[in-house]
Amino acid sequence: MREIEYREAIREAVIEEMNRDPKVFLIGEDIGKYGGAFRAYKGLLDMFGPERVINTPISESAIIGAGIGAAVTGYRPIAEIMFIDFTTLAMDQIVNQAAKIRYMTGDNLRCPLVIRTQGGAGRGVAAQHSQSLEAWFYHIPGLKVAMPSTPYDVKGLLKTAIRDDNVVMFIEHKMIYLLKGPVPEEEYTIPFGVADIKREGSDVTIFAYSNMIYKALEAAGQLEKEGINVEVFDPRTLVPLDEEALINSVKKTNHLVVVSEACERGSVASDIAVKITAKAFDYLDAPVKIVAGLNTPIPYNSTLEQASIPHAKDIVKAVKEII
């Protein structure tokens, strides 16, 4: 199968959906001629024109509001917040408006809105450009949360997000836009709430998502040499969560390590760990282990930055502690 970059897969998904449905449009900062901060929208302005590729001022609240207003009146906008760190400037619109509008109006208004953004550390861009804030959105009823790790997943999930009648936080990772992977030429979509086993194994399940999948796979490779057979579990969407598949994996491996790049305190990892501990208690041979980021604003200095987020070695260590 042909291999394309993660950002190219995004671009393909958007083009296909825009061609399919004239109600889909794009709005965000520097998405016109510039093609988006990570160039996922390269050439789209020429293809679809400024009416459907709307390049905005630096007005995060108005960008999301524009998405909401268009969505409740029949359009299917994809609004972009350049860095997840900047969602802080639009939280009212995301959380009090978009997420709630359907429920607090008794299903009178519907809001088919995709909010594309990206997070994560690793580029030396310091405390205000490196956060992993998915826990915030995970906590808010009314938001679906997708965190694709591969070109294949990002394309299939983005298409599903665009067709969903609810608000989807679509969170990418800045370290993987250039990463290549197999993506079929034929059309496909990936349903929400269906996990993907990125590597099968029998001794321990590593739950990871987004860029942490690669750390988990790296760890799995190292552990294999020591005879430990690792299953790498990618939920792909955190909301909805494929709990059933995770429980099944744990039934098989009897061990679970949950990995998240986000700051450990109050991260999604805790929530996953607690849920599985409660629901698969009888299948666990050891307490669930969490591997997450340090509780610190991400520092600029590269050594300190790397020390702040999980690596394969941390996962290896965690696995060995419970096996």
Place this chain on the structure above:
Amino acid sequence: MREIEYREAIREAVIEEMNRDPKVFLIGEDIGKYGGAFRAYKGLLDMFGPERVINTPISESAIIGAGIGAAVTGYRPIAEIMFIDFTTLAMDQIVNQAAKIRYMTGDNLRCPLVIRTQGGAGRGVAAQHSQSLEAWFYHIPGLKVAMPSTPYDVKGLLKTAIRDDNVVMFIEHKMIYLLKGPVPEEEYTIPFGVADIKREGSDVTIFAYSNMIYKALEAAGQLEKEGINVEVFDPRTLVPLDEEALINSVKKTNHLVVVSEACERGSVASDIAVKITAKAFDYLDAPVKIVAGLNTPIPYNSTLEQASIPHAKDIVKAVKEII
């Protein structure tokens, strides 16, 4: 001992600290003549004048920014966001600026800022005025999080918050402002990170905070009649958390129920549960049980609203499930 209202205890703390330290000032919406949305600042404008009781327009970002700018230049502001739901309009200033400024400048700037706000359901004020969002702040390094449940605690903790050199999210609850409790006339402060056992018991520990303390005490009363002896554990501050005291309580009772009013998915309760499961595993006779709010925007209708948040009966049920 004399008994005073929760809001009166806040007022006393503020008056004492403003008299003690001329650098302390207040800023927020309707805190002048109006005395604050819950009248905790009644009369303060007359006492301290408009230079120290700064009544602002509806500009949540600028309110927090005003706090930060004054704090890094030597003042000790108490900035008020009327409802925790409105922190959504100031998240950049709270999370990217205030919380990080000390760490990302290598301790070059310090930000002794208290952000007072209140949350919680129960008043029929629906989805945008009833949230419990402490999990967001709990997740962000650089923020301390206080959630006092009694007049005594709110006074002692607020005084400590004002004297702290860091950013404190001081989160009150709209249902308890009129609640009365004993508060000594003499000055006192309560250190952060020191829990309070609101009721001693030997069979099960109920971890609860803010308004949920009262549900826990109610549940304890009911369970006592059935011969179950409940310990009600109030952390008072979520960051820092008095883990040691909690572990000690669990060592004694061997059972833990964690209660939070917030939506269950990704709530602080999960994080507490996971931490104690990991650290007190050998003392637990049963898995930690969580009692939390439903994953829903809070509805207006009173029956549905009440169904969305935990009650004593839910806690009783949880206790019985693990005992």
Place this chain on the structure above:
Amino acid sequence: MPGNKKTINSKILNDIQNKNDNNITNNNIKLNGSKTSDKKEINYLSSMTEVIDKDKKYKEKKLTGEQKINLLRTIIKIRRFEEKTIQLYQIAKIWGYLHPYVGEEAVAAGACAAIDRHDYIVSTHRGHGHSIAKGADLNRMMAELFGKATGYCKGRGGSMHIADTELGMLGANGIVGGGLPISVGAGFSCKMEGKGRVTLCFFSDGATNNGVFHESLNMAAIFKLPVIYVCENNMYAISMSVCESVACKDIAKRAVSYDIPGVIVDGSDPEEVYFAVLKAVLRAREGLGPSLIEAKTYRFGGHHPNDPAEYRDKKEAEYYKTEKDPVKNYKARLIDEKVVTIQAIEDMEKQIMQEVENSVKFAEESPEPSLEKFLEEVSGI
């Protein structure tokens, strides 16, 4: 739809061109009264009075008797509905937050009369008047305030969240200014659709100090979105006087920042509101972009039914209630103009009271929302 409308629009636009020459345009600021002054009452009154005096001429033209009667009916309907909700709030039949629109009725009535049924409105926490003026069913509104299953939001939303797709009512809002960014999206929708639809966005003085006001008007202006921004300057944001909260003397002036028309009207006069909004609507339908209309108005009661509004000058409130009551004044004017008789007004009042009472009955008799359904639904969120 826009086809022949356009030519008609242009004609009307011409007709009313000379009205509202108190526009603030970009190159040439010309504002009535409201000089910096210590006495805020005078400050306010003067600016409104001037507008009224200068524009006497429009009174003799344009509106048909039927239109005027419709305006009056809407104003009275809002007033009676609001008075009823306050009563019901005080006996705890309605709970949560309730923000009465009493005193401001002419703004919603005049503004909504200038748009069509298929146009959109975006409302606020003080939104009953907007819904009623847009044509909402009082039964479903009252049922919502009672938290009943038959309400616009099935009892989920209450006063601050009334919304209806059919009605083009995109939502009241519990967040001050929360609707402003949403109006931008509705504006994009209208523009992309290309059928001349417009969006009317209401908000009050307090909202104009929030960042979203700025972002929204700037974005609407850049993209020439067909949105009419109607600021109901009722002089207060809870206890905060507009004189202390808005740095410039008239909110309409803020239009300069977006290079759009800024207009001041007397918000107690439904016809003045109507013509100003109509002009902005026609402009918007022709693709010329948004306008900002500041309607000077007054909240007769406190911020909510239990607020004694002690922060206000009693004389100020008295003045507005006696001199600027849209119900009293517009009744008197239409009688004066012989558009209606006293008897006709009495009949109208009776009919409206009946409608309001019916809505209460409907609400009381409506079923509570199903807890089971709710729990089932929640499990899927």
Place this chain on the structure above:
Amino acid sequence: MPGNKKTINSKILNDIQNKNDNNITNNNIKLNGSKTSDKKEINYLSSMTEVIDKDKKYKEKKLTGEQKINLLRTIIKIRRFEEKTIQLYQIAKIWGYLHPYVGEEAVAAGACAAIDRHDYIVSTHRGHGHSIAKGADLNRMMAELFGKATGYCKGRGGSMHIADTELGMLGANGIVGGGLPISVGAGFSCKMEGKGRVTLCFFSDGATNNGVFHESLNMAAIFKLPVIYVCENNMYAISMSVCESVACKDIAKRAVSYDIPGVIVDGSDPEEVYFAVLKAVLRAREGLGPSLIEAKTYRFGGHHPNDPAEYRDKKEAEYYKTEKDPVKNYKARLIDEKVVTIQAIEDMEKQIMQEVENSVKFAEESPEPSLEKFLEEVSGI
């Protein structure tokens, strides 16, 4: 401190009163050039040219030779420092995000010359120039860019977070507009302290479309805070042209919304910037509140060192680089005015280059921050 200063201030204020009559005041908008126009270059140039021509007179007065030389030194120092950081970025000695200030040096130099050492500044993601103009130590700056323990932030912050309490530098900022609300707090602090201290807040065109701009200027205006808002309108926000992003034609016009002075200056001319800021500073020190100064300037390079800036018209960039280079122009002017000799400038350049090279050496030789200390510290957050 403010005692006799005040009288001196008033005098200077009088002296320069007639300058900058391109103020935008509330009641009387009077703006130079920049008519709505299709050709954006002309749009820009005309407005600047007018200012320069009209205000020729100030050139003959006020600034001493020493002051002029100091301005020149600052401008050159910023330029050489930035050129060096770009080089170092390209060989990956500096990483993360770097936003060079090349082309805009005269704004920081002129503005910071108009305040005292104890005054505060609030900066942006493009902040090196502001720090240098405020008197920052190049060694500690460069060490920070290298992520070293000796940097202003001990390597924690990097380019976007340089800050220093001693220097009154309240922080660069990775969030566009993020510093604006902070300036309000610094303003409150200055006001409460009552010693005449002021805060200078820098930001660029893109930030003026964010809600925080509006909230901050409104709040500063209401409370008459001593803050000078200096908008470095470099015509772009990454790829977004100011002509497309700001709905009004000149950002200074937005002052109308806050009833404060709005001034346009040529940002390539340090003296013009200096006088405009000085006037605003004196106003602020006397308790008359904030001002908004729009310095028309240009970012010579891309948004960051790897941005080829393909979204810009090459001719436009060429024009600014040849006609509006603050380094070249100010050198020429001072030579023309016989304030400096060519030789003196060469010496100055040499000395500055030495300082810059020293800073690189210092940064390279400085220790990395301690990982142990970091981990220990983190355990307490």
